[in-house]
Amino acid sequence: KNEVEQSPQNLTAQEGEFITINCSYSVGISALHWLQQHPGGGIVSLFMLSSGKKKHGRLIATINIQEKHSSLHITASHPRDSAVYICAVRNTGNQFYFGTGTSLTVIP
Amino acid sequence: DSGVTQTPKHLITATGQRVTLRCSPRSGDLSVYWYQQSLDQGLQFLIQYYNGEERAKGNILERFSAQQFPDLHSELNLSSLELGDSALYFCASSVDGRAGVGRSTDTQYFGPGTRLTVL
Numbered sequence: 001k002n003e004v005e006q007s008p009q010n011l012t013a014q015e016g017e018f019i020t021i022n023c024s025y026s027v028g029i030s031a032l033h034w035l036q037q038h039p040g041g042g043i044v045s046l047f048m049l050s051s052g053k054k055k056h057g058r059l060i061a062t063i064n065i066q067e068k069h070s071s072l073h074i075t076a077s078h079p080r081d082s083a084v085y086i087c088a089v090r091n092t093g094n095q096f097y098f099g100t101g102t103s104l105t106v107i108p
Numbered sequence: 109d110s111g112v113t114q115t116p117k118h119l120i121t122a123t124g125q126r127v128t129l130r131c132s133p134r135s136g137d138l139s140v141y142w143y144q145q146s147l148d149q150g151l152q153f154l155i156q157y158y159n160g161e162e163r164a165k166g167n168i169l170e171r172f173s174a175q176q177f178p179d180l181h182s183e184l185n186l187s188s189l190e191l192g193d194s195a196l197y198f199c200a201s202s203v204d205g206r207a208g209v210g211r212s213t214d215t216q217y218f219g220p221g222t223r224l225t226v227l
Contacts, residue, residue, distance in 0.1 A: 096166060
């Protein structure tokens with residue numbers, strides 16, 4: 001049983017499309033992270049949430065603590081957004097759990 | 109560039125051997141985290157140190173150990189290596205990270221990773 005489930009596993013979009021990646025978790029959390037991993041392997045932290053919504057440029061992350069669900073939205077997608085997006089949670093016992101990632105390809 | 113450095117970038121070794129991976133956090137960051145990423149198990153949390161003290165422990169094998177030194181750099185020691193230990197090992201750092209309640213000081217900055225291949 002995975003503590004963190006992401007969907008979809010793979011996503012192909014046309015440039016300019018609005019994209020949503022979903023994350024559900026089953027443990028009590030202190031924070032949820034959205035990470036981006038590029039084909040070269042490097043990982044960047046996009047957002048860290050414990051409630052509500054955050055926006056950075058074309059990226060928006062939301063979390064619903066009661067429903068144990070988070071979404072990552074990308075508006076006006078661009079080929080440079082092509083990457084693996086990983087949802088991670090830190091539980092109240094300071095353990096981290098990771099989703100298996102969503103591989104996004106944006107076609108020009 | 110996140111400001112977190114890891115050495116070496118690549119490491120090839122044989123089963124049964126011991127290796128040490130090194131991580132230098134961003135200047136001013138007190139927490140260091142170690143993660144393992146393998147093809148079959150994805151990303152896994154290994155261990156966190158805060159200002160020299162172990163803060164949280166994840167799926168770290170008994171054959172693995174880590175420490176954080178007074179200058180805040182950290183080392184991950186892997187011994188009695190097995191084929192299954194082949195993976196990317198990332199470290200990350202954050203300013204704080206003790207409470208993990210989503211404060212900006214808990215934002216993690218990842219290093220480029222060390223790719224370990226065990227033959």
